[in-house]
Amino acid sequence: MTKFAAIASALIGATLLTGLVSPAFAQSGEINIYSFREQSLLQPLLDKFTAETGIHPNVLYAGDGLLERIKAEGELSPADVVVTVDIGNLVGAKDMGITQPITTPDLQRVPAQFRDVDGDWTALSLRARVFYVSKDRVTATKLTYADLAKPEWKGRLCTRPGEHAYNIGLIAQRIAATGLDATREWLTKVRDNLAMPPNGADREQVRNILDGTCDLAIANTYYMGVMLNNTAEPEQKQWAESARIIYPDADTDGTQVNVAGGFIAKYAPDVDNANTFIAFLLSDEAQEIYANTNYEFPVIPGVEPAPLVKSWGTLNPSKIPLAEIAAHRAEAAKLVDELKFNEGAQN
Numbered sequence: 001m002t003k004f005a006a007i008a009s010a011l012i013g014a015t016l017l018t019g020l021v022s023p024a025f026a027q028s029g030e031i032n033i034y035s036f037r038e039q040s041l042l043q044p045l046l047d048k049f050t051a052e053t054g055i056h057p058n059v060l061y062a063g064d065g066l067l068e069r070i071k072a073e074g075e076l077s078p079a080d081v082v083v084t085v086d087i088g089n090l091v092g093a094k095d096m097g098i099t100q101p102i103t104t105p106d107l108q109r110v111p112a113q114f115r116d117v118d119g120d121w122t123a124l125s126l127r128a129r130v131f132y133v134s135k136d137r138v139t140a141t142k143l144t145y146a147d148l149a150k151p152e153w154k155g156r157l158c159t160r161p162g163e164h165a166y167n168i169g170l171i172a173q174r175i176a177a178t179g180l181d182a183t184r185e186w187l188t189k190v191r192d193n194l195a196m197p198p199n200g201a202d203r204e205q206v207r208n209i210l211d212g213t214c215d216l217a218i219a220n221t222y223y224m225g226v227m228l229n230n231t232a233e234p235e236q237k238q239w240a241e242s243a244r245i246i247y248p249d250a251d252t253d254g255t256q257v258n259v260a261g262g263f264i265a266k267y268a269p270d271v272d273n274a275n276t277f278i279a280f281l282l283s284d285e286a287q288e289i290y291a292n293t294n295y296e297f298p299v300i301p302g303v304e305p306a307p308l309v310k311s312w313g314t315l316n317p318s319k320i321p322l323a324e325i326a327a328h329r330a331e332a333a334k335l336v337d338e339l340k341f342n343e344g345a346q347n
């Protein structure tokens, strides 16, 4: 019997322990999952989860507005577990009062900086906000976030708009690490080093390296894997091949990470199945599938990233707790407005 079948069997008492029924029939329950993440990422996990526990998932794939929907559904919400991305959504869900503590002991496997102090959410995988530098025009092998403010990068930086959650996460991390005033000064200089007003998403910034518009793009790690393996849009392979990844602050304070994560809904109809599912997602086998399918980093120590991800270097994540970073998101958004970051260089 697998570990998750064991957990499932605990829910139906002694029946399973007699060995008279198989796990698949023993646990005939269902679980309702609301997912921000796409089906191609979740389905391999769901198949394994059902095979091990017999629990049948009903999944609602949706984008923006999911948290508001759960809030509006109130006590009648069918959601058991929500799978989402970005620390802003996880902390936001707790603030909205739509979470409840995860009680599976497996939660303790997650390093404390990557889960809520009350257990109301947990990271499920990590993504780092790194530098993609031109293979042809950049020789540096080590850089820091502070380096982005240096005059040598004048007219050479590209990033997506400042208010995007990925950049808000990075700026909030800088505030947590260096303070608001130092971050204002830093972000002003970064703005003035931009090659063009921020536009497009992370991958377009890497395309800008190929076409010579900029020499360093700020983007999330997994896009390298997504671009290199993009069969639908093979031109992205060339974008990716024009750049290499540098993990900022790798030797010092560590690289800023954000997360994909999950929580149990406050009015989850089946709290036991919800905890079983979270425990499954935190298992070594699920961590490997979940992180590797999208070229992310497992959140459980000791589980290896995909070989392609490992080829980019070793991630040394910043030690600042995610909740502390999240607490500076509003200040980060204000800075982006105040400095008119999206208008590009001003000096």
Ligand SMILES: [Fe+2]
Binding pocket: 220
């Ligand atoms: Fe993304």
